[in-house]
Amino acid sequence: MAKTGSSTRKENFANTKRHVTSYDVALHAGVSQSAVSRCFKPGASVSKKMRERVMTAVKEMGYTPNAIARGLITRRSNMVAVIVSNLNFYPEVVSELSARFTERGVHVLLFTLDHESDVSRTLERVWQYQVDGVIAAAHFSPDEIVTFEERNVPLVFYNRSYEDIPVSSVSCDQVGGERALINRLTKSGQHKSYAIITGPADSVVSMQRTQGAIDRLHESGVTDVTQVTGDYGYKSGRRAVQEIIELRGSAPDAIICANDMMAFGAMDELRFHLEYDVPGDVSVVGFDGVRAASWSSFDLATVAQPVESMTEAAVSMLMDRVDDQSLPPEKRVFSGVLRDGSSVRN
Amino acid sequence: MAKTGSSTRKENFANTKRHVTSYDVALHAGVSQSAVSRCFKPGASVSKKMRERVMTAVKEMGYTPNAIARGLITRRSNMVAVIVSNLNFYPEVVSELSARFTERGVHVLLFTLDHESDVSRTLERVWQYQVDGVIAAAHFSPDEIVTFEERNVPLVFYNRSYEDIPVSSVSCDQVGGERALINRLTKSGQHKSYAIITGPADSVVSMQRTQGAIDRLHESGVTDVTQVTGDYGYKSGRRAVQEIIELRGSAPDAIICANDMMAFGAMDELRFHLEYDVPGDVSVVGFDGVRAASWSSFDLATVAQPVESMTEAAVSMLMDRVDDQSLPPEKRVFSGVLRDGSSVRN
Numbered sequence: 001m002a003k004t005g006s007s008t009r010k011e012n013f014a015n016t017k018r019h020v021t022s023y024d025v026a027l028h029a030g031v032s033q034s035a036v037s038r039c040f041k042p043g044a045s046v047s048k049k050m051r052e053r054v055m056t057a058v059k060e061m062g063y064t065p066n067a068i069a070r071g072l073i074t075r076r077s078n079m080v081a082v083i084v085s086n087l088n089f090y091p092e093v094v095s096e097l098s099a100r101f102t103e104r105g106v107h108v109l110l111f112t113l114d115h116e117s118d119v120s121r122t123l124e125r126v127w128q129y130q131v132d133g134v135i136a137a138a139h140f141s142p143d144e145i146v147t148f149e150e151r152n153v154p155l156v157f158y159n160r161s162y163e164d165i166p167v168s169s170v171s172c173d174q175v176g177g178e179r180a181l182i183n184r185l186t187k188s189g190q191h192k193s194y195a196i197i198t199g200p201a202d203s204v205v206s207m208q209r210t211q212g213a214i215d216r217l218h219e220s221g222v223t224d225v226t227q228v229t230g231d232y233g234y235k236s237g238r239r240a241v242q243e244i245i246e247l248r249g250s251a252p253d254a255i256i257c258a259n260d261m262m263a264f265g266a267m268d269e270l271r272f273h274l275e276y277d278v279p280g281d282v283s284v285v286g287f288d289g290v291r292a293a294s295w296s297s298f299d300l301a302t303v304a305q306p307v308e309s310m311t312e313a314a315v316s317m318l319m320d321r322v323d324d325q326s327l328p329p330e331k332r333v334f335s336g337v338l339r340d341g342s343s344v345r346n
Numbered sequence: 347m348a349k350t351g352s353s354t355r356k357e358n359f360a361n362t363k364r365h366v367t368s369y370d371v372a373l374h375a376g377v378s379q380s381a382v383s384r385c386f387k388p389g390a391s392v393s394k395k396m397r398e399r400v401m402t403a404v405k406e407m408g409y410t411p412n413a414i415a416r417g418l419i420t421r422r423s424n425m426v427a428v429i430v431s432n433l434n435f436y437p438e439v440v441s442e443l444s445a446r447f448t449e450r451g452v453h454v455l456l457f458t459l460d461h462e463s464d465v466s467r468t469l470e471r472v473w474q475y476q477v478d479g480v481i482a483a484a485h486f487s488p489d490e491i492v493t494f495e496e497r498n499v500p501l502v503f504y505n506r507s508y509e510d511i512p513v514s515s516v517s518c519d520q521v522g523g524e525r526a527l528i529n530r531l532t533k534s535g536q537h538k539s540y541a542i543i544t545g546p547a548d549s550v551v552s553m554q555r556t557q558g559a560i561d562r563l564h565e566s567g568v569t570d571v572t573q574v575t576g577d578y579g580y581k582s583g584r585r586a587v588q589e590i591i592e593l594r595g596s597a598p599d600a601i602i603c604a605n606d607m608m609a610f611g612a613m614d615e616l617r618f619h620l621e622y623d624v625p626g627d628v629s630v631v632g633f634d635g636v637r638a639a640s641w642s643s644f645d646l647a648t649v650a651q652p653v654e655s656m657t658e659a660a661v662s663m664l665m666d667r668v669d670d671q672s673l674p675p676e677k678r679v680f681s682g683v684l685r686d687g688s689s690v691r692n
Contacts, residue, residue, distance in 0.1 A: 062496065064473040079455070091437035098458045102468075107475065109425070110456040112444045122448075127410040129425075129453060150408065234641060268642035295580060296614035297643040 020063045029057035080318065081131045083111045083122060085138035092290075093158065096311035097135060104319060106132070113138055120144065127151065133318045136160070139202065154321035156314050159305070160204060161331055168321070168329045170314040174205060174287075177303035177336040178212030181256065181285045184301060184338065186220045188346050191253040191283060193224040197240040197266060199232045199258040206232075206258045209287055213256050226252060230262045237265025238273070245274070251282045254344070260286035260293050263300055267343065279345035289339055301344040303336035310334055366409045375403035426664065427477045429457045429468060431484040438636075439504065442657035443481060450665060452478070459484055466490065473497065479664045482506070485548070500667035502660050505651070506550060507677055514667070514675045516660045520551060520633075523649035523682040524558030527602065527631045530647060530684065532566045534692050537599040537629060539570040543586040543612060545578045545604040552578075552604045555633055559602050572598060576608045583611025584619070591620070597628045600690070606632035606639050609646055613689065625691035635685055647690040649682035656680050 026033040031054060038046045039054045046054075057063075082097055084090045098108050109129055111122050119140060126134060133154040140157075145167050148155040157169035185191045196213055199206030210227070217225055228243045230236035237257060245251055251270070257263035263286030270276040270284070278284055286293060289304025313332050321327050368386075372379040377400060384392045385400045392400075403409075428443055430436050444454050455475055457468050465486055472480060479500040486503075491513050494501040503515035531537045542559055545552025556573070563571055574589045576582035583603060591597055597616070603609035609632030616622040616630070624630055632639060635650025659678050667673050 064476075082456075086441075094440075094456070095432075095458050098456055102457070102471075107471065108456045110428075110440070110444055110454045111448070112441050125448075125451075125453065130410075234637070264641060264643070272642040291580070292638065295610060296618040297610070 020061045022063070025054065025057045025061055025063045028061055029053050076132055076322075077130050078105065079107050079109050079129060079131045080322075081109045081111055081126045081129070081134045083113065083119075083126070083134060083136045083138050085113045090137055092307055093137065093311060096307055097158075097315060100311055100315040104315070106319070123147065127153075132322045135314055135318055139204070152325055154318055154325065156318045156321075158310070158314050161333070162204075166329045168317055168331065170310050170317065170332050170334070171205075172303075172305040172310065173333050173335045174208035175212035175215075177287060177338075178209050178256075179216045180336075180338045181287070181301070181303060182213055182216040182220065184340065184344060185254050185256075185283060185285065186217075186222070188344075190345050192222070193248075193252040193254075194222060195226040195228065195244040195248070195252040195255045197228055197230045197237060197244075197255065197257045197262050199230060199262075201229060203232070203258075209258045224252070230258070232259050232261060234261050234265040234268075237262030238269040239265075241266045241269040241274070251276055254283040254285070257284065257286050260288045260290045260300060260302055262286070263302070263343070264292060264298055267298060267300070279343055283344040285344060287336075289337070293339065293341070299341040299343060300339075301341040302339050304339050305336055306334050366407045368409070371400065371403045371407055371409045374407055375399050422478055422668075423476050424451065425453050425455050425475060425477045426668075427455045427457055427472045427475070427480045429459065429465075429472070429480060429482045429484050431459045436483055438653055439483065439657060442653055443504075443661060446657055446661040450661070452665070469493065473499075478668045481660055481664055485550070498671055500664055500671065502664045502667075504656070504660050507679070508550075512675045514663055514677065516656050516663065516678050516680070517551075518649075518651040518656065519679050519681045520554035521558035521561075523633060523684075524555050524602075525562045526682075526684045527633070527647070527649060528559055528562040528566065530686065530690060531600050531602075531629060531631065532563075532568070534690075536691050538568070539594075539598040539600075540568060541572040541574065541590040541594070541598040541601045543574055543576045543583060543590075543601060543603045543608050545576060545608075547575060549578070549604075555604050570598070576604070578605050578607060580607050580611040580614075583608030584615040585611075587612045587615040587620070597622055600629040600631070603630065603632045606634045606636045606646060606648055608632070609648070609689070610638060610644055613644060613646070625689055629690040631690060633682075635683070639685065639687070645687040645689060646685075647687040648685050650685050651682050652680050 022036040023033050026036045031050065035050055036054055039051055080101060082094060084094060101108050109131060111126065113119060113122060119138065123144060131153065134148065135156050135158055137158040137160065139160065142165055145165055155167060157167065159171050161169040161171045194217060196210055198210045214225065226244055226248055228240045230240045240262065255266050257266055263284050267278050267284050270278050270282055276282050284300065286300050286302040289302050292298060293300040293302050317330060368382040369379050372382045377396065381396055382400050385397055426447060428440060430440060447454050455477060457472065459465060459468060465484065469490060477499065480494065481502050481504055483504040483506065485506065488511055491511055501513060503513065505517050507515040507517045540563060542556055544556045560571065572590055572594055574586045576586045586608065601612050603612055609630050613624050613630050616624050616628055622628050630646065632646050632648040635648050638644060639646040639648050663676060
């Protein structure tokens with residue numbers, strides 16, 4: 001069966017080479033490689049005839065301009081790194097970030113950390129990819145933050161903020177959220193004794209939430225507050241309830257959990273294992289507003305983080321700083337939205 | 347204040363340039379760029395003296411070898427794309443894949459699709475990054491699958507399999523899993539009437555699960571089966587239960603849900619809105635084995651997908667094909683593990 005020269009050629013390329021390069025196209029079209037490049041460079045001058053000649057070769061060869069090679073010329077990779085400490089807590093956030101970067105033609109290199117101690121190893125890898133910027137939902141040391149400045153790589157923290165370090169961040173008003181939750185609990189006059197289940201000891205977010213709750217309770221004249229530590233996970237919420245009851249001898253009127261996941265564990269332990277009624281015997285509140293909070297099994301009173309506004313802010317702050325590195329760091333704090341639920345008695 | 351020449355120079359670079367390149371290092375060290383390159387190329391010959399000279403400059407300039415530029419030389423980018431249709435269903439999977447690629451020094455470009463129709467636009471972007479391979483937890487058309495072959499880019503489907511198309515995939519034995527669930531339901535002799543809540547009509551996985559359940563029910567002599575359609579989401583599970591009861595006039599003995607998320611919705615609708623007892627009046631089973639299935643609120647009988655084995659298989663199959671593109675496509679099917687729960691009566 002007879003084949004045309006060009007189709008045979010294309011097949012040979014497909015079989016023997018990984019990718020068709022601009023040099024291959026130039027050879028095929030009988031033009032210079034720089035002429036091929038110009039055809040893919042916005043605003044570059046190319047004659048109509050030259051463009052047709054190149055585009056015919058491009059089509060025949062199945063060539064796709066290499067975004068990475070273009071990045072080497074412009075010193076922009078059009079890639080950003082998203083570093084998250086635990087994807088299970090952030091599926092919606094990563095999904096939203098990914099969609100928003102994609103809209104802008106920017107791609108996401110995803111890094112997940114098993115342990116916070118992986119940060120320095122992960123950063124070594126991030127540098128190798130010369131990303132245009134980084135969004136981090138993980139804890140960095142002050143020294144690690146400084147390396148971003150030294151390398152001129154813009155950095156925006158998501159749901160982490162560093163009070164004394166000039167670095168950009170988007171976060172939720174943890175203290176304001178806890179105050180709203182405590183107001184919800186105290187206004188009914190039903191809750192005299194309280195327990196708090198905190199997140200892990202090294203979590204700044206947990207510290208802010210816990211301190212916000214304690215301060216507001218003290219302002220309200222509440223002194224009976226038991227505090228135990230969890231790890232943000234469901235099981236730790238269950239264990240924490242056991243610990244609270246051991247410490248106090250009985251259940252408190254209300255349990256304040258530093259996130260929703262632990263609140264689910266606390267509710268399940270109370271209802272199914274210790275046979276307390278929620279909210280009849282014990283009210284439970286969470287923080288974050290994850291999907292399951294609105295499921296009928298829980299109907300959890302919580303503060304919902306405005307994930308859409310926060311991810312949009314993080315992405316636009318980062319891209320603004322990629323475009324103009326002289327922009328100063330900025331901290332943006334969004335108020336959460338109180339979501340009432342039947343996990344609190346009136 | 348006096349400064350040494352080299353430290354001033356470093357600062358200038360940091361202020362005026364985005365990244366220090368191998369050319370900058372060569373200039374600073376007074377050697378050729380290719381000498382700098384050789385210092386970072388495994389196995390390349392470099393004298394000890396030259397290496398020291400280059401490494402001093404590297405340190406002084408804060409240079410990191412550019413993985414992407416190295417990729418252009420080796421025609422390997424050390425990046426793979428992971429394409430998922432809905433990250434909310436796959437947080438654990440993406441997390442596991444990311445960790446396993448990272449162990450191998452390979453980085454993950456993450457693409458999430460809002461709609462299945464985004465596939466072709468997403469693939470255009472994937473080609474631009476010249477990734478070494480792709481893992482897809484999304485539905486591709488046969489034509490889209492063929493383009494991978496044409497471009498010599500290895501592709502492995504995750505939890506999707508295409509019976510008549512020679513393409514690699516890792517999946518869970520959907521039919522076997524449903525058979526195990528039906529056996530669990532029928533052995534007690536408690537369940538005579540059934541309803542099935544399927545996933546969306548275009549989901550191959552849902553079709554396989556549903557057909558597996560129906561076939562096994564028929565084999566067991568069950569003829570009373572009502573089938574309604576959901577969309578894999580919690581709310582659709584709730585709506586589906588309403589629809590089942592409207593269609594039948596009363597609840598069936600058991601409801602088989604094509605995934606866990608819909609089973610949670612079904613259980614909540616039955617218990618909290620229609621005041622049926624689960625499992626007293628109605629037994630409910632799911633599929634997937636997500637975390638919340640083991641929460642006391644649900645304690646859902648389901649089939650757990652072996653996520654660790656499946657992600658490890660997907661990553662090693664992909665990397666084997668990146669190393670040797672002549673390897674034939676392979677379909678690997680893992681059996682799920684029956685997880686019993688109190689959502690089924692004995």
